[in-house]
Amino acid sequence: MSLEQLTSAADAIAQVECVSASATWQDGAIWTRSTFRVVETLKGDLGTEVTVRLPGGRVGPLTATVDGAPRFFPGEEAIVFLARTRSGDYSVAGWVEGTFRVERDARTGRRSVTQESSAFAVFDLATRQFRSAGIRRMPIEEFRARVAAAMAREKERTP
């Protein structure tokens, strides 16, 4: 999904910090609920805290794996594109595609974002090098500006 598609699909977009994550059986499957402190809301109305439910996790001696669903751990920062599912819970649009990890350069203190799905690098046999797609290490200010521009375009399209 492009940034425009993610922006359009998201009911809310926010920079968040994970404060807790726990897995439980629910509706015949294992789900992980991750609770986030909302650092800044870019789209929608989230309040100060938001909980996201994603498939997979570990309960007792059973592990449910769903490849492509992001995992969050306490202390991690991310910008997430949140979409409500039919259960009413928030999920992440496009899963790893709608997850942008926030990193802080230890030397300069500058923050950047990297799209989780950009992990899937291609090993190019022609050049014998790894290359990747998606947003990687983009300064957070530039990323926010891109999201704002995508939201503006979405608003223009909406009658």
Added chain:
Amino acid sequence: MTSRIFVGLRRTRTAAMAWFFLLLVLQQPAGSYTLGTTVPDMRQAASRSGGTSCPQLTRFDVSAPGAVALQWDTVLGNNPATILTADQTPSGQLAEIEGVIQQAMGVWSGVSGTTLTPAAFAPLARTSLSSGCNSSDGFDTICFDQNDAAFAPGVLAFTRVVSADAIGEQIAPGSPPSTFIGQILDADILVRPGDSNSVFATPAALPSYPNSYDLESILTHELGHVLGFDHSVVWSAMMFPFAPPPGQITGVRPTPQSPDAPLSDDDRTGLRELYPDSNDVVHVGSIHGRILRASPLELPVSPPGVTGIFPANVVAVDDATGAIVAATMAGWSCADPGPPQFDGSYAFERLPVGATQSYQIYVEPLDGAVMLGNILQTTTAICRNALSDPGWPLQFACTVPPPAAPFSARIRPGP
């Protein structure tokens, strides 16, 4: 054969200089690490945990014929119809879809040198529960009309795999208990229903519906997850995470002569590692090595015990064909009773051998095209500790180290 890759490292000041890959030609062959793993639950008695905290491969027990028993839910949504077939009659439609599922099963059971033979699959069964993809029933089901709450925008299909972290675990009352760590107890494939933007077509129907996704490619990929695969970084692999665009397929269609034709060598090597055939005399090669900093002083001081680069993306390329035979996320090893050691190890197994067979190994640290934050799910699956699992025994605890800082490299041949 055991070889070593020594990497001389310097911290660099620019991100551009952080990009590199290194090359080493080895005499012998190499496996894949696009596989799921689970760490045994060491809070359990040794009779249940197996007495090891080393990550174990996630896979089925295929020691008995028909061990992988798949069923598919014949309830198909029609508002809108998302599964398109060439045959529009009700029975013909079901037969056509069933044929696609069987074809996808045949792709994986068509790989030589594995115990995942056609006999490992039970005859494909049908159900009409409309909500058969329940992780707690012990049935491995494919659903086309289960509007699961997990579907977020952009998710075409997914597979939910439940595996045991302990011996003797049951997924449902009356179901057989797990006999090894990592045993898959339930695996369900869910294909997105009810979305006119996510329409799937059988191979027979695809030419008429070029805006549809190829159902066979989608199901073959998801079946890979059912069997224990994670995603691969190899773009040509069936297990590469992104679906081909509408109207296109992954690889080529299988044929009776080449039932595994859609797979890449990376997929095949991974399957041989998951379900090795002890009678296979062709794919018996291995390459082991370590990726090391020239100066141990440049290794992270916390957590203690880090003696090599972690994590690193390692790719083995067949010299003769130029094909990627395996790709792995490396940088650790583990010997019973564990826990894992972050010593820079990589290992490729189950590779074809021959007098003229040689491989090139490419290594990239996780600060370039792939970053540690991107693969947290994979790396955190290696370790368990008191923070992740209350009551975890200290002697079996480990912590994933921070990613290697940007560095440049020089190369020395292994001994």
